Amino acid sequence: MTAASSPKTRGGRRIGRVLLGLLLLGVVLAGAAYGAFVWHMTSPVDAAGGAVALVVPKGATWDQAVVQLHAAGIVKSPWLFRLRARQRHRIVPPRAGRLELDKSFSPDRVMDVLAAGPGASDPDGPLKFKIIPGDNLFRIEERLDELGMSGDLWALDRDDAVVERLLGTLPERREGAFSRLEGYLAPETYHLSRSSPRVLTALESATSQFKKTWTAIKTKHSAARDRLAAEFGFTDHDVVILASLIEKESAVNDEGPLIAAVFYNRLRRGEALATDPTLVYRRDTWKDVPAPRHRKDRTNPYNTYANKGLPPGPICSPSARALEAALSPADSDALYFVARRDGSGRHVFTSSYDEHKKNIETFLKAP
Incomplete structure (x- = not known):
């Protein structure tokens, strides 16, 4: 026969059970809290997104x-x-x-x-570096900075050895030209390794794509390229310059060849190209909207109102469409064009200066 437990012993057991229960409750609550914490950290901040x-x-x-x-x-x-x-x-x-x-x-x-x-x-995933048709090096520099790329774009642009390696040739540096790489970075979305993002790697991808695109286009239009060389003394670099002007002026694909025709017709007549996008191709003005005051700036070598002929270099990255247009101009005698400004992105073309002035009144000065 077992002796009865003393009140003191029974009290100690009750306290032990309470403490054990509290401990287990604490473990459960801690586990629940941690689970809620992990759930919170792995769930959307806002399921609706934004x-x-x-x-x-x-x-x-x-x-x-x-x-x-x-x-x-x-x-x-x-x-x-x-x-x-x-x-x-x-x-x-x-x-x-x-x-x-x-x-x-x-x-x-x-x-x-x-x-x-x-x-x-x-x-x-990979680092996405995007060049949009019409982007210039100033905008591309901003995008490279936004991606946290290491390296100096302009130092690479000034390094003849780097440029020659990237392009396979060294474009002529004409008086007043701001850059050697401008125009030679193909518009595209590039997927780069994020382990060591470098400006040089981005340039290697963009120039490689340009070379592939340009080789295919100039092979397709070899006869036209030869004619331009014979008539205007155009080099490949000149075609890229003209394509960059076409890119900046054309918002609708089928107008590229017409705009090219206007530029070639004006070159034949020895007239200034007078294309507005060239007016603001400078580090301090590239975000500006071209205005009459820019036409008077003779310190800008890219000003095609003040200077006849092509500007000293490309002003943006032209698309394949613009490069094709530069080698396949429309059969047109047009010398002028004016933006309709009706949301269509289209222009009105004419060979008459009097009609051109009327079009300016109609489309640019109308209320």
Whole structure:
């Protein structure tokens, strides 16, 4: 027969069971809290989504970037975000540039994008570098900076050995020409390795694509190329220059050959090309809208109102369409064109200066 337990012993057991219960409850609550934390960090910030572009300035710290993310509504709790980032070893100095984000991203994905840097909306994918037809080197430089690319575009442009290696030849540097690479970076979306993003790598991809495109086009139009060389003394570089003017003036594909015809007709007559986009091809004015005051600027060697003939170099990256138009102008005697400004992107063409003046009154000066 077992002796009855003392009240003291029974009390100790009850306390032990209570403590064990509290411990188990704490474990369950902690597990639930951690589960909720992980769920929060792997769920969309806002299921409805919404694109957000964020520019991280040079020299910004990780915490400063998170403050920007919080202000943009991408990060709800900077404290929890930091806690999770520390857990995932994602607190690294951010690269300067533009981040493409979306409110449908989870906090984990946001910190992955922040860690990977500009161009990393898909942090596991390649870095996307895009050149749009009509982009000039000034805009391309901005885009390279936004992607956090390392390297100096203009130092590479001035290096004859680099340019010759990229292009396979060294374009003539004419008096007043701003760049050697302008016009030779093919419009395209390039997928680059994000492990070591460099400006030179981007240039290698863009010039390689240009060479492929240009070789195919000039082979297709070899007879026209020979005629232009005989009539105007045009080199391949001249064709690229003219194509860049066509690119900037034409918004509708089928007008490229007509615009080319106008330029060739004016060259035959020894008249200035008078094309507005050349007026603002300068580092300090390239974002300006061409205006009458720019026509009076004789310090700009690209000014085709003040200077006859082609400008000293291309003014943008021409598309394959513009390169083809430069080698296949329309059969037209037109000397002038005016934008309709009706939303169609089209122009009115004429060979009569009197009609041209009327068109200016109709389309440019109408209320």
